[in-house]
Amino acid sequence: MNKYAFSREVPTYLEADVVVIGGGPAGTAAAITAARGGKKVALLEKSAQLGGMGTLANVSVFMPVGNVTGIYREIIAEMLAEYLPPDHDESIAPQYSPFLLRQYLNEKMKKENVQVFFHCEFVGSIVDDRRMKAAIVSTREGLKAFEADCFIDCTGDARVAIDAGVPYRAGREEDGLTQPMTLMFTMQDTGKPVKRILPEGCYEYNDVSDLPQGRRLYWERGGDGSLLVNMSRVKGNGAKIEDVNHAEMEALRQVYSIANYLQRTGFETYAISHIAPQTGVRETNQIEGLYTLTEQDVVGGARFPDVVAQTNYEIDIHSPDAQKTTDEREVSGYDIPYRCMVPADIDNLLVAGRAISATHVAMSSMRVQATCYALGQAAGAAAALSPGGAGALKDVPMAELHRVLETQDVRLYRQGASAV
Numbered sequence: 001m002n003k004y005a006f007s008r009e010v011p012t013y014l015e016a017d018v019v020v021i022g023g024g025p026a027g028t029a030a031a032i033t034a035a036r037g038g039k040k041v042a043l044l045e046k047s048a049q050l051g052g053m054g055t056l057a058n059v060s061v062f063m064p065v066g067n068v069t070g071i072y073r074e075i076i077a078e079m080l081a082e083y084l085p086p087d088h089d090e091s092i093a094p095q096y097s098p099f100l101l102r103q104y105l106n107e108k109m110k111k112e113n114v115q116v117f118f119h120c121e122f123v124g125s126i127v128d129d130r131r132m133k134a135a136i137v138s139t140r141e142g143l144k145a146f147e148a149d150c151f152i153d154c155t156g157d158a159r160v161a162i163d164a165g166v167p168y169r170a171g172r173e174e175d176g177l178t179q180p181m182t183l184m185f186t187m188q189d190t191g192k193p194v195k196r197i198l199p200e201g202c203y204e205y206n207d208v209s210d211l212p213q214g215r216r217l218y219w220e221r222g223g224d225g226s227l228l229v230n231m232s233r234v235k236g237n238g239a240k241i242e243d244v245n246h247a248e249m250e251a252l253r254q255v256y257s258i259a260n261y262l263q264r265t266g267f268e269t270y271a272i273s274h275i276a277p278q279t280g281v282r283e284t285n286q287i288e289g290l291y292t293l294t295e296q297d298v299v300g301g302a303r304f305p306d307v308v309a310q311t312n313y314e315i316d317i318h319s320p321d322a323q324k325t326t327d328e329r330e331v332s333g334y335d336i337p338y339r340c341m342v343p344a345d346i347d348n349l350l351v352a353g354r355a356i357s358a359t360h361v362a363m364s365s366m367r368v369q370a371t372c373y374a375l376g377q378a379a380g381a382a383a384a385l386s387p388g389g390a391g392a393l394k395d396v397p398m399a400e401l402h403r404v405l406e407t408q409d410v411r412l413y414r415q416g417a418s419a420v
Contacts (some may be wrong), residue, residue, distance in 0.1 A: 024052020
């Protein structure tokens with residue numbers, strides 16, 4: 001295999017206090033919280049919209065978690081007020097419009113004084129003496145550098161951390177296989193029988209056992225006749241070139257095949273109304289942080305003094321072998337410690353969202369959007385508290401971090417009892 005050395009002087013486009021890379025749930029929450037701490041914040045997003053899988057992949061339903069708190073609670077209050085629970089520890093699972101969330105987040109960033117840069121895809125980390133100096137990104141104007149005192153990797157794939165030299169792993173411990181990918185789509189009740197189509201290259205599913213997941217999984221939104229469908233399944237790692245290439249074509253085949261099946265089995269008046277612009281990714285890379293969240297932590301209800309997020313979302317593993325099975329196990333509730341976001345060897349970098357330091361099983365529980373918002377909020381607060389210069393994010397005082405989070409309506413419970 002040929003290799004090339006690529007060297008180029010890259011001009012600095014912006015100097016900020018905090019640069020957040022990735023505009024999904026973790027990234028948006030991190031940017032908002034750092035800005036509330038008085039920092040100049042740049043949020044870099046590779047696509048044209050914020051919201052991550054919730055908008056780009058139409059995963060437009062919040063999974064039930066036992067702590068509706070902080071920025072996640074704000075979103076519910078401001079965009080989905082009818083679903084706002086009276087208490088923080090009351091679980092909800094609302095559907096939402098990915099298009100409205102996209103607009104909501106745009107306006108939210110303006111209100112919070114966050115500078116958002118779309119079409120900025122991360123290229124490389126500039127690191128010197130344990131500190132990241134700049135993120136190099138590809139823009140519509142070519143390569144540009146964004147400098148900062150602190151960086152927060154919210155790419156979902158730990159792209160920034162890995163390029164900075166942070167150790168990582170992917171998938172199941174025994175074989176590296178990750179959870180499969182799914183292309184979400186919606187159907188709309190037209191009120192009359194629709195003409196079914198089955199495009200070239202698609203499959204004819206006749207029984208539930210024929211379906212990619214071996215089950216029917218969808219959400220009907222009350223009153224408007226819409227159906228959000230999560231039934232495709234493609235084996236592969238969403239951070240691998242060939243796997244993603246295969247997934248984007250195979251998943252679309254499955255979408256048309258599933259829609260045709262549903263139109264023959266109870267949804268005769270429904271037509272496809274929207275297919276997500278990209279296939280959704282559940283799992284790719286996990287960093288090695290100061291602490292690794294484990295299956296035992298999740299099932300045993302572990303509690304940590306440096307807790308920054310809590311959830312009771314189930315263990316939810318779509319078969320990495322792409323078999324028609326899903327490992328689902330109830331969880332009573334556990335803490336996620338701050339140390340899971342902290343790499344050992346880079347002093348001014350945090351990783352928030354699904355790429356934190358966690359095992360394959362633990363990650364399957366902590367990966368949902370609400371928890372990623374909570375982790376991002378904690379990362380943003382920590383970055384705002386960091387002194388910069390020679391300071392290290394691992395040394396942020398936990399009592400002060402908890403105090404800042406509490407002022408932003410974050411409730412952290414000790415086994416359902418008193419707040420931290």
